[in-house]
Amino acid sequence: MPSRLEDLCVQKGLKMTDQRRVISRVLSNAADHPDVEEVHRRAAAIDHRISIATVYRTMRLFEEAHVIDRLDFGDGRARYEGTRTDHHHHLIDVDSGEVIEFTNEEMERLKEAIARELGYDLIGHRLELYGVPRNRRGEPSGGA
Amino acid sequence: MPSRLEDLCVQKGLKMTDQRRVISRVLSNAADHPDVEEVHRRAAAIDHRISIATVYRTMRLFEEAHVIDRLDFGDGRARYEGTRTDHHHHLIDVDSGEVIEFTNEEMERLKEAIARELGYDLIGHRLELYGVPRNRRGEPSGGA
DNA sequence: TTATATGCAAAGATTTTGCTTTCTG
DNA sequence: CAGAAAGCAAAATCTTTGCATATAA
Numbered sequence: 001m002p003s004r005l006e007d008l009c010v011q012k013g014l015k016m017t018d019q020r021r022v023i024s025r026v027l028s029n030a031a032d033h034p035d036v037e038e039v040h041r042r043a044a045a046i047d048h049r050i051s052i053a054t055v056y057r058t059m060r061l062f063e064e065a066h067v068i069d070r071l072d073f074g075d076g077r078a079r080y081e082g083t084r085t086d087h088h089h090h091l092i093d094v095d096s097g098e099v100i101e102f103t104n105e106e107m108e109r110l111k112e113a114i115a116r117e118l119g120y121d122l123i124g125h126r127l128e129l130y131g132v133p134r135n136r137r138g139e140p141s142g143g144a
Numbered sequence: 145m146p147s148r149l150e151d152l153c154v155q156k157g158l159k160m161t162d163q164r165r166v167i168s169r170v171l172s173n174a175a176d177h178p179d180v181e182e183v184h185r186r187a188a189a190i191d192h193r194i195s196i197a198t199v200y201r202t203m204r205l206f207e208e209a210h211v212i213d214r215l216d217f218g219d220g221r222a223r224y225e226g227t228r229t230d231h232h233h234h235l236i237d238v239d240s241g242e243v244i245e246f247t248n249e250e251m252e253r254l255k256e257a258i259a260r261e262l263g264y265d266l267i268g269h270r271l272e273l274y275g276v277p278r279n280r281r282g283e284p285s286g287g288a
Numbered sequence: 289t290t291a292t293a294t295g296c297a298a299a300g301a302t303t304t305t306g307c308t309t310t311c312t313g
Numbered sequence: 314c315a316g317a318a319a320g321c322a323a324a325a326t327c328t329t330t331g332c333a334t335a336t337a338a
Contacts, residue, residue: 015312017318036303051320056303058318072216074270076328077302091262104258111273114248118235120275126218127271129255131264159337161293180327195295200328202293220303221327293336304325311318 003028005067005082012065019043019050023058024067033071033079033090033099073099073128091129147172149211149226156209163187163194167202168211177215177223177234177243217243217272235273 002010006024009016026034026042034042040055059080062068071079073092087108091100107127115122146154149168153160170178170186178186184199203224206212215223217236231252235244251271259266 015317017312019319049319053304053321054319060304070218072218074216091259091264093264094267100262102258102262104254107254107258110248110251110254114246114251115235115273115275116278118244118246118275119278120235120237120244120273121278122273122275123238124274125272126274128269129259129264129266130268130270131259131262131266134260134263134265159292161337163294193294197296197329198294201330204329289338291337294334296332298330300327300329302326302328304323306323307321309318309320312316313314 005062008067008083009062009065012067014061014065014067018047019054020058022047022050023055023062027062027068027080027082030081033073033081035077035079037077039080072126089127089129091131093133094130095132149206152211152227153206153209156211158205158209158211162191163198164202166190166194167199167206171206171212171224171226174225177217177225179221179223181221183224216270233271233273235275237277238274239276 002021003025005028006016006021009020009024014020022043023039025046026039030039030042036052036055036059039059040050040052043050043055059068059070059078063070063080066083068080069083071081071090073079073090086103088101088103089107091102092098093100111125112122146165147169149172150160150165153164153168158164166187167183169190170183174186180196180199180203183203184194184196187194187199203212203214203222207214207224210227212224213227215225215234217223217234230247232245232247233251235246236242237244255269255271256266
């Protein structure tokens, strides 16, 4: 059975190879935000005939076709998630590294309003919040 | 005359070398968001006795001391700006690459509220809007 | 003086690319 | 079959680091 993202690829007219099917499946099943190395690891577990170069090339292709979204959590490498219909954002728990997704209608409205006010049409945006759990306390946020 | 950021460094107890003074000055005078290479270029124009390695080390030091903020506009390298008192964000003009800064009190409140609702204390955040000028036309804004 | 900073070049990490072979449509 | 994709390894970016020398406090 074709994965959700595989369907999306076909819909967009992408030529489908075994590798792309596997990567589609990995990303369709991912509940998290894997980086390229992790995608490659999971893909290779399904079918080892897949190189890291192909993963890189495929991620770029998928990104340009809007099949996936590239994320950036500030750690120097790209993370990915399958493109979704809901506009959502991420809160990164800096203690655990956990990523919490959230949606917020007011935020959507506000972003549009700000862009319009500045004379722009919004075509993209990125919001990440970095936080620490509220009931855990005492973390010194001091220097080095 | 010491630059604004040089004062900040001294205030934070950082040992001041000629290189750090020059970098402080470059960043104090920057109205944009230079990357490391650009900082090095400008610093070397003032005093060539400064290596790219020192710029990297100094940027990290300054960032950790909260003398500067690291930004990320999604192009794979870090950008910097002197730390300011106002919480501001960036709208990137994807046509020209120009970066427009803005502040928005409602946004500040909203972010805090969202984090609190999710059970977190906000310690950082990042918001970038990507837009195209509204009075320039012809760009098909199609896509998913 | 003594710990710290700098320069240089080598090493790391992530991502891209040239070229040959393989495969999709 | 023709043009596109994959694999592999080399290269390109951006950033960090080891070590000897120079410098701030």
